[in-house]
Amino acid sequence: ADYPSDWWKPADEQTAPKWEILPQSAKPGEVILSKRTELGVFSNLSKAPFTLDGISYASIEGLWQGMKYPDPTLANDERSKVTGWPNTRAQVYLMSSWESKTAGNVANQIYKDHNLKFITYFDRRFMYNDGKEGSQFHLELITRAIRAKVMQNPEIKALLLKTAGLNLKPDHQMSEDSLPSYKYHEILEKIRAELLKDKAL
Numbered sequence: 001a002d003y004p005s006d007w008w009k010p011a012d013e014q015t016a017p018k019w020e021i022l023p024q025s026a027k028p029g030e031v032i033l034s035k036r037t038e039l040g041v042f043s044n045l046s047k048a049p050f051t052l053d054g055i056s057y058a059s060i061e062g063l064w065q066g067m068k069y070p071d072p073t074l075a076n077d078e079r080s081k082v083t084g085w086p087n088t089r090a091q092v093y094l095m096s097s098w099e100s101k102t103a104g105n106v107a108n109q110i111y112k113d114h115n116l117k118f119i120t121y122f123d124r125r126f127m128y129n130d131g132k133e134g135s136q137f138h139l140e141l142i143t144r145a146i147r148a149k150v151m152q153n154p155e156i157k158a159l160l161l162k163t164a165g166l167n168l169k170p171d172h173q174m175s176e177d178s179l180p181s182y183k184y185h186e187i188l189e190k191i192r193a194e195l196l197k198d199k200a201l
């Protein structure tokens, strides 16, 4: 296949942040979903509006991090008793890029300080890092959200199909034993396979 060479355009290693995996790190048959190229749109952080279960989000990260914030529609949300939230849940839903990631980092500190464990999606309360049913629910939810992002943004869907034949790799350091919901590149490969199967029918 004829892929744009820009997807592998080398970036300066000296000035790159420590977390980053650069486009030139791809092995044969791979491409890095680098924020330095058009493929950065596949990052959870990228601004790519979608609606899921009747709620609108500006990015996957907006949903991911928003679930840590108090939900005013829930009775007895233990997080509502805690002060110091810099944003409302609704505001985080509409964030993207580093703004949403930072909102998540602040929430992580509040969780630590107040020994909070659960996040919520509508009335489902779960621990997304438990490696059990909470993580499974989270994976299914994030997969549905990434699918909605792809299907509701035709240019993103077309770009995903353009990567057919390449293994997708993250542009940030991630350990092999990261929970599956963190592996957005594998979720995207699964969605791409579904799309290609539909096309072949």
Ligand SMILES: Nc1nc(O)c(N)c(N[C@@H]2O[C@H](COP(=O)(O)O)[C@@H](O)[C@H]2O)n1
Pocket: 019, 043, 044, 045, 061, 064, 101, 104, 105, 108, 171, 172, 182, 184
């Ligand atoms: N550097 C970087 N680039 C991205 O594109 C990312 N998506 C991330 N990390 C994301 O942070 C979220 C997890 O945060 P918590 O572990 O819940 O604090 C998740 O979306 C990661 O993919 N980092």
